[in-house]
Amino acid sequence: MAKPTRSNRSAALEAIEVQVVEAEAAGTPVEITGGRTKAGLGRRDSLPRLDVSALDQLVSYEPGELVLVVQPGMRLSTVEELLAGENQHLAFEPPHWGEEATVGGTVACGLSGPRRFKVGAARDFVLGIELVDGRGQRFRAGGRVVKNVTGYDMSRALTGSFGTLGVLTEICLKLWPRPETQATLVVDGCDRVDALALMLAWAALPLEITGLAYLPEGGSPVGRLLARIEGPEPAVTAQLRRLVEGTAGSISEFGEAKSAHVWKQLRELELFQPGADEELWRFSLAPAHALRLVEQLEGHGLLRSGLDWGGGQVWALFPARVAASSLHQIALLLGATAWRFARGPEDANDEAFTPLSPGVHRLNQRLKQAMDPKGIFSPGRMYRPD
Template identity: 50%
Template sequence: MKAPLRPADVSQVVECVRDADGAGLALRAGGTKDRLGRATSATTDVDLSALSGIVTYEPEELILIARPATSLVEVEELLAQNGQHLAFEPTHWGPAATLGGTLGVGASGPRRFVAGAARDFVLGMEFVDGLGRVIRTGGRVVKNVTGYDLWRSLVGAYGTLGVMTEICLKLWPLPETQQTLAVSGQTRTDALAQMYAWSRRPEAVTGLAYSDGTLLARIEGSTAAIEPQIKALWQDAGAGEILADTESRRCWEQLREAGALTAARGEVLYRIVVPPSRAEETVVALERMELCRCCLDWAGGLLWAVLPRDCPPARVHTAATEAGGMAARLSQGPEDPNDEAFTPLPEGVARLNTTLRQTIDPQGRFNPGRLYN
């Protein structure tokens, strides 16, 4: 591996790209999302940590523009001071988490099933493509509808399409407070049915999860508004403990971070996205693979699952495909190539992705092999 490159601005990123050899560039900053995706075959590291800082923040317009290596903690603290937040509730996986790394893997947290995914909050972007061109796409207004949503293609692309240099995000007002109803002793089947029912209720339910036999439902809003709403859920459930603001926040922060699950020695963690209506059959299929433990989020749409390391990843991907979803295997460390990280894409989608990648990065310079061969 060659000495890492450390571009300090856009012009130096362009230089790095244009001078790159055929072996490719491995893009990284905070490193907290390295466990997601396959190991890249690139031989030159590009340390993007110097591309950090807030470019523009307009609280009155609910707009933030920042560079990709900006600390996620820094962004969230700044927004909180002005009563705003990133509504997609991004996963951190460590204090070094960056804005660009989070968007690069499309990491959306518990609020995703009501607020939308990470890509839905990106209004525009500046990035450098595989030919060393600086591309500016999107805009700075929420109702921007001009042109192709090219910038959203980079969200969840694992750094395989370009180097983000500026990101424009739309913001949401930060709820004044929150409470969570925790109903213990629930079977998975009953919890999934209850989550489906509560997701359709008029209350401001912004979190629905099931972990370790406990059903969790979060209500956010003003103090006056959430009291009757959380009581309505409690009456509907017929039982449960109400978690006040501080404890509620701690609970959902843990759920945001892989459902508070970790893989022990000899185990592997998977992130599986399926339609909520297919969650039960997916867990049953995983139980036949000796499922160790799991957690359901997104009202049943996201499953964090710990399986034995010797469980063939192809079996997990097949189960996800049969349920109409996708699975991602998390690497166990630098020594793990994670060759079967992702569920194979349908032929049409794979062809579209290849066409897009060949257009934006025709020489395959960025993170080669990180997504697929």
């Protein structure tokens, strides 16, 4: 058998390769961009843009395989429409944060929505990638099948690398059938201690609970607990009954449309849009530690917070210019990791991500060096360059 060769080149792809090679030769860093809806993530440098929006083609979609291959510039909304036509979806429920959101940006930022705690993160759905690295070399990793241990799992490692390791030029995603229907159990006026206890208990039940969140109710000490159940209609109804039976308080149910709406609101962070003098933070941690985190954040001026992923993800609003290093320190002590969102294009967001331990930081640098030896892809996007 001859060695594999790949020669499928489009003009858009060639243009990107040329830009990478030129940037590499000149040693001038660039920022890889798509729809610019995730620009608030990470540190901000004003670098020339390497725009992949033109790479927006569908490469292949085989519903029977539950596999989709697209170029990174394809809009997330386009993909979701396409999949909905076949009763399939991206089960990790990626946030859009704007109409222009692309698949490439979603994968590059490794973003997952409310269903993540049940079905896995973005990286669990990336089966394979094609990439142009910092030397202008185009290569593939992974494959187009769901079970694969051939070679290092570079596809997962590239997911969430914020465009600092290479330009994604093709992405193969694992799809899931869309659940037939959904409904959400709502407990209003829920005290936060009770809420977390219920979320931990419910997450451990053998039920198809695919959303567990606790959201503030306009400045009061109590909030609204939401539990989404998905599946065939009779199974959803049966499970709702079981949850209701064991729960006290002000209980109501959202049917399919309202349920879908409330989880979309959470996914799109509609309740956590920072005001003019506020900033948004996100913490990822062991679910049982969520309240300990919130209590400590309150000591640093926390304005409003909400729990997603059954407690595993905490959204928090603070007054602008809260001491970032203190919040990262709190995160570190709880084994959590935090993101600070930039407040706008002028905000350098210097301490965007919780610092890594020295050993892990060194490994990160070595991986960056291996993929992008001259540091041309946003070298300061994640951490301050040494």
